[in-house]
Amino acid sequence: MYLDHFGFSQKPFSIAPNPQFLYMSPRHREALAHLIYGLSGEGGFVILTGEVGTGKTTLCRSMITQLPEHVDTAFILNPTLTVPELLATICDEFGIDYPAGASQKVLGDRINTFLLSSARRDRKAVLIIDEAQNLSVNVLEQLRLLTNLETNEEKLLQIILLGQEELIDLLGREELRQLEQRVTARFHLTALSSDESSAYIAHRLQTAGGDAEFFSQRQRRYIHRKTRGIPRLINVVCDRALLGAYAIGVRQMSMGIVRTAVREALADPRLKRARPLLPWVIAGVAVAVLVAVLTTVQPQLRPAETASTGTPPSDNRRTTADQNRPNDPPVEATPEPRPPPAPAAELRQTPEPASIATLSPVQTPNVAPPTPQLLSFNAGDSSLGGLTGHFEEVDAFVPLFAVWGTDYDPAQAEPCVKAVTVGLRCLRRPGSLEDVVKLNRPAILRLGDDAGYVTLMFIEGAVASITDQDGSREVRLDSLEAAWQGEYILLWRMPPAYTAPVHLGDSGAAVDWLTYQLDLMDGRAARLSADSRFDAALEARVRALQEANGILVDGIAGAETWIAINAFEGLGIPFLSATDS
Structure with a gap:
């Protein structure tokens, strides 16, 4: 409808999973590498999970376009099947009579x-199932x-499960533990960051033949905030915005x-149905708030200051609740000019009953927001009064998982068990x-004197941003x-099929990934292979990496070594300090 109006060759924000429009954020690149690696190995299951609309299906379709000619693929989009229906659908997809x-x-x-016929002809078969969280245990x-069929070297069917x-x-x-043990690679795809959302919008505009800067940076930041960086929601909002601009005949986007x-x-349709009552509810609340303000604030005004200035005197004192409250996000709307304040004599009058139509909005003073309180200890006292640590360590994991883009409910799983399921380790x-x-x-820090646990989120200069029971603090x-x-505890991203530190003489998926990542870091022609060995040359490269990063030089690729490797490209890694991001 609006293609000619804006000069697009095709719709830039269609929600169809078109690989041509795939924006490869660092997390998407790493996810694609996990998929390709999983298919290059000995077979089994590859798992890709993520929130609704994060691009799992599009990413998988992009992977299919990169597979060599000798790979046959079957893609099942509807997983709500019985076992016979599943087998018949697999036959249909592979062209089996x-x-x-x-x-x-x-x-x-x-x-x-x-x-078996495919294996004799040196062909590989890959089965991809979308929305796999809907599969039954029997299926x-x-x-x-089906993956039991194998040769001496590999399984004959490789299966990719995409799901929430x-x-x-x-x-x-428990009944699926045998399947879980056959997972050779897994990855959890999270939403886009603010910068990635901005680049995503520009990429799709440019791919469709439009101006990458059609949406301003301010507009893109606003869209990211409202969609939480979920690509599908970004598409829906941007498409609706283009349609809105076309409907009123403009060629420039406005806030x-x-x-x-x-x-x-993004509106909840239930709110739309309730909208006729909304103005009356707001009006009733406005009346109550106005009466409360006038009857409560008035006795506290000093007549001399009120009469001379026409405004109440400012009070810079802050309550504990004010100090603990995080800063509100900036409001993007331009404030309208405020009418002059009412004279003090009028404020003293008892308000008479008025109709809703005659009420004026309550005016609030244009006071700059107070600076957040910076907590520190007094000489001889290291208790950090005002800091409210979590009583249980698991509660401090909730913000820690959140910064990694994952929801965590302490009642559902132990934190370090949950971490493994999304490709992380404690x-x-x-x-x-x-x-x-x-x-x-x-990281999570345990405070002394049984003061509980806090989550250290970010460090800037000499100031740390932490999260305790009361929210964000500095x-x-x-x-x-x-x-x-x-004592501290943190999360780090583990490589495919990681079970323990790897060292001289080892082989397997973790060693393959280690070699691949070190090749990337050293600027070599990196190719992910499935036959790498941890030999003396690889050990020397690990030692060099450890020495360069101030890690214990032992030639063993353990947690700290993998943390240093992950920092190279910052693939979806939340950094404590911006210096290395």
């Missing part, structure tokens, strides 16, 4: 015959049985059009603040170090 009304055994035998068990985070919980069930698009695209160590800064990852670094008990 079967008689009408074929039994489950006949269908299974036809698939096995096809896989998943049948999929596992519920897929992780499903595979963690007003974007706000309207957000309201229309690292618990005693140490100094210098050690934590060197690792450059958000603390002087030296004060935090004095109040800290000296």
Whole structure:
């Protein structure tokens, strides 16, 4: 509809999973590498999870376009199937003939015959199932049985499961433990950051033949905030904004059009049905607030100051609740000029009943927001009064998982078990603040004197941003170090199929990934292979990396070594300090 109006060759923000429009954020690049690696290995299951609309299907379609000619693929979009229906659908996708009304055994035998024939012809078969969190346990068990067919070197069928985070919980069930053990690579795809959302919008505009700067930076930041960086929601909002601009005949995007698009695209329809009551509710609340303000604030005004200035005197004192409250995000709307304040004599009058139509908005003084309180300790006291640590360590994991783009409910799983399901690992160590800064990852700190746990989120200069029971706080670094008990725990991203540190003489997926990443860091022609060995030359490269990053030089690729490797490109890594991001 609006293509000619804006000069696009095709719709830039269609929600169809078109690989041509795939924006490869660092997280998407790493996810694609995991998929390709999983397919280059010995077979089994590859798992890709992520929130709705983060680009799992599009990424997988992009991977299919990069597969070599000798790979046959079957893509199942509707997973709500019985076992016989699943087997028949696999046959349909691979082009396998079967008689009408074929039994489950006949269908299974036809698939096995096809896989054996493919292996003899040096062809590989890949089965991809979308929305896999909807698969039944019986269907998943049948999929596992299909992977039993193998040669001495590899399995004949490789399966990729795409799904929402519920897929992780499903595979963690006791009756599916055999399938879980056959997962050779897994990755959890998170939403885009603010900068990535901005680049994503520009990329799609440019791919469609339009101006990459059609949406301003301010508009893109607003869209990111309202969509939480989820690509599908970004598409919906941007498409609605373009339609809105076309409808009123303009060729430039405005902030007003974007706000309207957000309201229309993301509004809860239940709120729309209730809208006729909304003005009356607001009016009633306005009356109550106005009466409360006039009757409560009036006795506190000093007549001399009120009469001379026409405004109440300012009060810079702040309550504890004010000090603990995080800064509100900036409001992007330009404030309208305020009418002059009412004379003091009018404020003293008892307000008479008035109709809703005659009420004026309550005016608030244009006072700059107070500076957040910076917590610090007094001489001889390292208790950091005003800091409210979590009583339980698991509660401090909630913001730690959040900064990694993952929801965590302490009632559902142990934190370090949850971490493994999304490709992360816990690292618990005693140490100094210098050690934590060197690792450059958000961490949980245990405060002394049984003061609980806080989550260290970010460090800028001599100030640390932490999260405690009351929310986000700022603390002087030296004060935090004095109040800290000296133990920390953080999350780090593990490589594919990682189970333990790798060292001289090892082989397998983790060694393959280590070699690949070191080649990238050293500027070599990097190619992910499945036959790497941890030899003396690789050990020397690991030692050089450890020495360059101030890590214990032992030639063993453990947690701290992998943390240094992950920092190279910052692939979806939340850094503690901006210096290395």
